[in-house]
Structures are given as structure tokens and as C-alpha cells.
Amino acid sequence: MTLRSVIIGLLLGLGIAVFGYFNDWVMQQAFLATNLTPASVFGLLLVGLLTVNPLMRACRLRGLSGAEWAVIVSLMLVACVVPGPGLMWHFSNTLLMPHHDYRTEVGWQRLKLMEYVPDALLVDAHGRFEEVVLAFRTGRGEPVPPADVPWSAWRRTLSFWLPLVGLGFVAAICLAVVVHGQWARREHLRYPIAEVAAQFISGCDEGTFAFLFRKRLFWVGLGIPLFVLTVNGLYTWFPQSVNIPTSISLRQVGLKWPKLYRVPEGWRLLSPALFFSAVGFAYFVTSEISFSLGVSNFVFVALFLWLSDLGVDLRGSTMEGGNQAFQMFGSYVGAAVVIGYAGRQYYRSVLARALGLPTADPVEPHVRWACRAAGLAAAGMVLLLVLVAGLHWLLAVLLVAFTGLMFVVLTRINVETGLFMIQPGWYAVAIVMALFGFRAVGPRMFAVCALACLVLAVDPIVCVMPLAANALRLGQIQRLRAGRLGGWLVVAVLLALVAGVFATIWVQYSFGGCHYGWAQTVARMPFRSLAQHLHVDPRDPAEAQPFQWGQILLKKGFLLSAGIGLALVLATGALRLRHPRWPIHPVMFLVWGTFPLTILGPSFLLGWLLKRLLVGLGGQATYHAYRPFFIGLIAGEFAAGLVWMIVGLAYHIHTGMPGPVFRIIPA
Numbered sequence: 322m323t324l325r326s327v328i329i330g331l332l333l334g335l336g337i338a339v340f341g342y343f344n345d346w347v348m349q350q351a352f353l354a355t356n357l358t359p360a361s362v363f364g365l366l367l368v369g370l371l372t373v374n375p376l377m378r379a380c381r382l383r384g385l386s387g388a389e390w391a392v393i394v395s396l397m398l399v400a401c402v403v404p405g406p407g408l409m410w411h412f413s414n415t416l417l418m419p420h421h422d423y424r425t426e427v428g429w430q431r432l433k434l435m436e437y438v439p440d441a442l443l444v445d446a447h448g449r450f451e452e453v454v455l456a457f458r459t460g461r462g463e464p465v466p467p468a469d470v471p472w473s474a475w476r477r478t479l480s481f482w483l484p485l486v487g488l489g490f491v492a493a494i495c496l497a498v499v500v501h502g503q504w505a506r507r508e509h510l511r512y513p514i515a516e517v518a519a520q521f522i523s524g525c526d527e528g529t530f531a532f533l534f535r536k537r538l539f540w541v542g543l544g545i546p547l548f549v550l551t552v553n554g555l556y557t558w559f560p561q562s563v564n565i566p567t568s569i570s571l572r573q574v575g576l577k578w579p580k581l582y583r584v585p586e587g588w589r590l591l592s593p594a595l596f597f598s599a600v601g602f603a604y605f606v607t608s609e610i611s612f613s614l615g616v617s618n619f620v621f622v623a624l625f626l627w628l629s630d631l632g633v634d635l636r637g638s639t640m641e642g643g644n645q646a647f648q649m650f651g652s653y654v655g656a657a658v659v660i661g662y663a664g665r666q667y668y669r670s671v672l673a674r675a676l677g678l679p680t681a682d683p684v685e686p687h688v689r690w691a692c693r694a695a696g697l698a699a700a701g702m703v704l705l706l707v708l709v710a711g712l713h714w715l716l717a718v719l720l721v722a723f724t725g726l727m728f729v730v731l732t733r734i735n736v737e738t739g740l741f742m743i744q745p746g747w748y749a750v751a752i753v754m755a756l757f758g759f760r761a762v763g764p765r766m767f768a769v770c771a772l773a774c775l776v777l778a779v780d781p782i783v784c785v786m787p788l789a790a791n792a793l794r795l796g797q798i799q800r801l802r803a804g805r806l807g808g809w810l811v812v813a814v815l816l817a818l819v820a821g822v823f824a825t826i827w828v829q830y831s832f833g834g835c836h837y838g839w840a841q842t843v844a845r846m847p848f849r850s851l852a853q854h855l856h857v858d859p860r861d862p863a864e865a866q867p868f869q870w871g872q873i874l875l876k877k878g879f880l881l882s883a884g885i886g887l888a889l890v891l892a893t894g895a896l897r898l899r900h901p902r903w904p905i906h907p908v909m910f911l912v913w914g915t916f917p918l919t920i921l922g923p924s925f926l927l928g929w930l931l932k933r934l935l936v937g938l939g940g941q942a943t944y945h946a947y948r949p950f951f952i953g954l955i956a957g958e959f960a961a962g963l964v965w966m967i968v969g970l971a972y973h974i975h976t977g978m979p980g981p982v983f984r985i986i987p988a
Contacts (some may be wrong), residue, residue: 326389330396338821341404344807350969354401364963391799396793403821407783414840436862460833493786495695503664513739515794521952546597550961557983568594593923601955602739603928613906615926638849649746649885671843687804713868723749735787740918750774758874771847831904868929
């Protein structure tokens with residue numbers, strides 16, 4: 322790890338964090354960082370490998386080594402959690418827009434909903450509505466002097482939320498360091514994203530270009546998506562030009578079976594689309610994984626229709642959950658059980674050494690310290706929620722634990738399957754409410770739980786732990802010390818957090834903060850749900866609202882739905898161990914019915930089919946021979962994404978207006 326690689330990585334990461342929201346919602350161009358393989362990182366890596374080292378060597382300078390490229394990519398990756406759906410797409414709106422909605426919702430005023438929310442959780446707009454709230458909502462339409470932003474109104478709430486989110490980031494990265502020793506070195510998981518990045522870099526120390534760039538099949542694979550997506554991008558800008566279809570319309574099937582439209586996101590099955598990177602990643606995972614991902618939504622739709630015909634209520638919401646969400650939670654618990662059981666000896670030794678207890682198994686010092694830091698960070702989150710937000714200690718512990726469970730399993734899904742868009746389908750606040758009920762939790766505790774859940778994990782399609790896990794694996798391949806790299810990952814994400822939050826708030830006061838409709842919906846969710854409960858169970862805001870142990874009421878159907886999810890994961894996991902030819906991987910029950918699989922599932926199924934055909938025709942030799950082609954498919958999509966980002970930026974600089982929007986991945 323050289324000083325120049327660290328500086329370059331930190332600066333590029335800060336650039337992503339600061340510029341991301343402006344790019345996504347003011348310029349309205351291809352999203353900068355909205356999945357776990359951001360084109361802004363991997364596209365720049367490709368361009369850098371093709372241009373930077375050759376130019377440096379032409380100028381008789383020492384080119385960047387493979388390890389240096391790994392450091393740069395790693396620091397950029399963790400910064401990507403800040404500007405997109407992982408945080409800043411909704412963060413500011415969640416903390417400020419309730420003041421605006423409260424003025425327009427008569428029912429909220431009658432129920433005095435804002436009196437249930439602790440002051441530290443929302444922006445201080447008292448007596449400054451126009452300056453703080455309206456100025457944020459509308460913006461001036463031009464950059465404002467930073468001094469004109471009402472920072473004093475934000476000081477109190479940012480003093481609570483920034484430490485809470487920062488501690489969450491630290492805990493996640495430290496957990497990634499802890500599990501990396503088990504997953505990468507003992508279980509030998511594939512880490513497809515890190516492996517592809519390592520292939521990009523491999524050999525750049527030994528010549529002008531990396532080994533991969535010297536293979537013809539790589540350029541053939543890269544050329545296909547680059548050509549198709551360039552043509553389709555031009556069609557977006559010039560509608561009179563040619564368009565190459567990348568999806569199939571099956572609307573006639575929908576007319577014959579209109580029940581498909583009853584399934585959440587079921588209509589997407591009628592428009593299967595091709596995503597080249599998903600096809601590429603499917604080639605690098607085991608067949609049962611790619612097959613399970615590919616057919617998961619077909620199985621989900623069939624099961625959903627069958628259960629709904631039987632009268633099973635499958636409706637749900639973010640704040641309250643539902644049978645489908647509870648099944649997903651049970652599946653995540655099952656996955657956590659499998660993860661813990663597989664590494665039980667390692668995790669037991671790590672925990673013992675972190676507590677200073679002797680153990681027969683050696684544990685590396687950086688793993689011990691990472692375990693301690695993760696525990697302290699989680700404890701710090703609990704203390705902030707208890708002491709500042711007034712949350713009951715049990716609810717605070719469960720909120721942090723459930724969020725940690727979500728991120729650990731999301732990371733496991735990513736590093737084992739290469740799936741680069743993952744949504745859990747359940748939320749910690751809904752599980753807390755299912756376990757205890759509204760009468761026990763009370764309106765004040767519910768408001769705190771809901772807001773904390775929204776800020777920390779409302780859309781973890783980009784979250785820091787899988788990004789850090791892939792960074793650590795890439796560093797391992799390049800022989801970087803995991804402890805040292807993990808420390809710099811913490812520095813990078815905390816710098817990105819502070820810079821990204823303040824830069825985004827400034828952008829929102831300059832150009833308006835309500836570009837993203839989902840963020841406005843998110844900001845209303847806790848209050849709408851709270852209003853529904855208070856209509857049924859009125860409370861006086863002036864009364865204390867402690868946790869009511871005697872009022873605990875388990876939600877009907879929770880244990881059954883969660884138990885089904887738990888059983889599905891454990892049963893399929895056991896069958897895989899006993900029967901090598903068993904075709905279903907437990908990951909199916911962790912991702913089915915979610916938005917990412919509705920759009921990526923057909924591409925994973927195509928990748929599975931191509932791999933089976935190649936291996937069937939030529940065996941393992943053919944499989945290895947065609948690896949560069951499928952890496953090229955992934956690289957071509959990255960390259961096309963970067964091209965259209967640059968085009969959009971150039972157009973905005975030239976005209977000051979957003980250009981036509983061409984997004985390769987919908988989110």
C-alpha cells in the first residue's frame with residue numbers, strides 16, 4: 322500500500338460521494354453508484370488500466386502496480402455507499418420533509434404526531450419553516466453560497482445521525498474483516514465480483530497491459546455489450562436512429578393469464594430483459610446457484626398465486642411487514658444459522674481471543690481487533706439510540722442486531738453468488754412490531770425505531786459490508802495486509818460520509834431536495850403507520866411512553882411464516898450436503914419475489930444455460946477457455962455505463978440542462 326495509491330483512492334472516493342447525488346438527480350444521468358458493481362468504479366478501473374500505465378511508462382515513470390490498483394478500487398468501492406440509495410437518496414428527506422407534510426396533513430396535526438418524535442431525530446425547523454423547509458424543497462435553481470444553507474437547523478440532528486451511521490459503517494467493515502478469514506480462506510467462497518476485478522488487474526506489473534487485455538476472446542465479449550448499449554444509448558438521444566431490443570414482450574401471455582398482475586412485480590416476468598453483466602457473473606458461480614437465481618421468481622409467482630387462491634393474505638408494508646416479509650426474515654435467520662454453524666470453531670476462537678480468553682486455535686491480531694471494534698461500534702449505536710433518542714434498551718439491541726443480521730446475510734449472498742443487486746424484503750422495525758405489538762412498543766418508541774430503520778437500511782441495495790468484503794478479497798489476491806486495508810476502508814467511508822452528507826445538503830438547497838419520489842414516500846412511512854395505530858389506539862403525547870412489558874402481543878402468523886422461511890433454508894442446505902446433484906440452492910428463498918431478481922433472474926438463467934452447454938460440449942477445458950469472453954461481457958457493460966456517464970456530464974457542462982436519460986441498469 323503506497324502513499325500515492327491511498328491518496329488517489331481517497332480522492333476518487335470523495336469525488337463519488339460529493340458528486341453522486343448531483344449526477345443522479347440534478348443532471349439526471351446514469352446512476353453513479355446504485356449497485357454492488359458501480360460502473361463509476363469498475364469503468365474507471367478499465368480506463369485507467371488501458372491509459373494510465375502506458376502513459377506513465379511512456380513518460381519514464383513507474384506505473385501503478387496491481388496492489389496499488391487494488392487499493393484505489395477498494396477505497397472507491399466503500400465510498401459508493403454514501404451518495405446513492407444506501408443513504409443520501411433518502412437521508413435528508415427523511416429528516417426534514419415530515420415538517421412539510423405535517424402542515425398539509427390535517428389528520429397528523431389532530432393526532433399531534435410530531436410530538437412523539439424526539440427533537441434530535443428531525444431537523445430543527447421551529448420558527449424557520451420557509452428558510453429551512455421550503456428552501457430545501459424548491460431550491461434556488463442555481464448554486465447557493467454555502468453560508469446561505471441553514472446549517473444551524475441541521476446541527477442538532479446531524480450530531481445524532483452522523484455518529485450513528487458512522488458507527489454502523491465501522492461495525493460493518495470490521496465484521497467483513499472478521500468473516501473474511503472464514504469465508505475466503507476456509508470455505509473458499511468464490512467472490513465473483515472481486516475475482517473479475519482481479520482478472521482486470523492481473524499482469525499489469527509485468528507489461529504495458531494486463532494479461533486479460535491480450536486475449537482476443539475478452540475483446541469479443543467486451544465488444545458485444547459495448548456495441549449494443551452504444552447503439553441503444555444513441556437511440557435514446559436520437560429517436561430516429563436504430564434500437565437493438567434487449568427485452569422480449571410477452572403481453573399476450575398477460576392477457577391470457579391476468580392473475581400474473583396480482584403478484585408483486587409479476588408483470589416484469591412478461592418483459593424478460595438481458596443484462597450482460599448478470600450473464601457473465603452467472604458463468605463464474607456453481608450451476609445450482611445460477612439456476613436457483615434464474616428460476617426463483619418463476620417459482621415465487623406460482624407459489625404466490627396458489628397461496629392467494631387459498632385465501633392466504635400476502636399483503637404487507639415496510640413498517641408493518643406481512644407474511645411474505647416474515648418468511649424472508651425467517652430465511653435470513655436460517656442463513657445466519659448456516660453461516661454460524663459452518664464457521665463455529667473459527668468464530669468461537671475469534672470471540673474468545675477478542676475477549677482475552679485463551680484458545681487452541683491461532684487468531685490473527687487484526688481479526689481480534691476487528692471483532693472488538695465491531696462490538697464497540699454496535700454498543701455505541703445502542704447507547705446513542707438509548708441515551709439520545711430515548712429508545713428502550715431491548716428495542717435498541719434488537720434494532721442493531723437485526724440490521725447487522727441483514728447486512729451479514731446480504732454480504733454472504735453477494736460473495737457466494739455474484740448477485741450485485743440485493744434487497745432483503747424485510748425491515749427491522751416490522752420484525753420488532755411483530756414480536757411485541759404496538760401497545761407494548763408505544764408510539765414514541767415506534768417513531769424512533771421506524772426513523773432509525775429508514776436511515777440505516779431502507780434500501781440496502783448498496784451497503785458497505787459487501788463492498789468491503791469484495792475489497793478485502795481483492796486485496797488478498799494482491800497480497801495486501803487485511804488489517805491495514807481494513808483500516809483505510811474505515812477512513813475512506815467516514816470521510817465519504819461527512820463530505821457526501823454536507824455536499825448533498827448543499828446541492829439540495831441549491832437545486833431542490835425532492836427529485837426522488839421514493840424518498841418522499843419513505844419520509845411519510847413512519848407517520849402514516851403511526852397515524853393508523855393511533856386511530857385504533859389513541860394515546861396522549863404528554864404521557865410518558867415506556868416499553869410496556871405486560872402489553873406484549875405477538876403478531877398473528879409471524880412465527881408460522883418465519884418458521885417456513887427458516888425450514889426452507891435449512892432443508893435445502895441439508896439436501897445440498899447429502900445429495901451432490903440437488904439442483905436448488907438456499908439462496909432462492911433469500912431473494913425470490915424481490916425487485917432485483919425480477920429483472921436479473923432471466924439473465925442468470927441464460928448464463929446457467931450457456932455454461933451447461935459449453936461444459937457439456939467440451940468439458941472443463943472449454944469452460945476455462947471461454948472465461949475471458951464472459952469477463953468481457955461484464956467489462957463491456959461497465960465500459961458502456963462509463964461512456965454514457967461521461968456523455969451526460971459533457972452535455973450538462975455545455976448546456977446547463979439534463980440530457981436524455983439512458984440507464985443500463987434500472988437502479
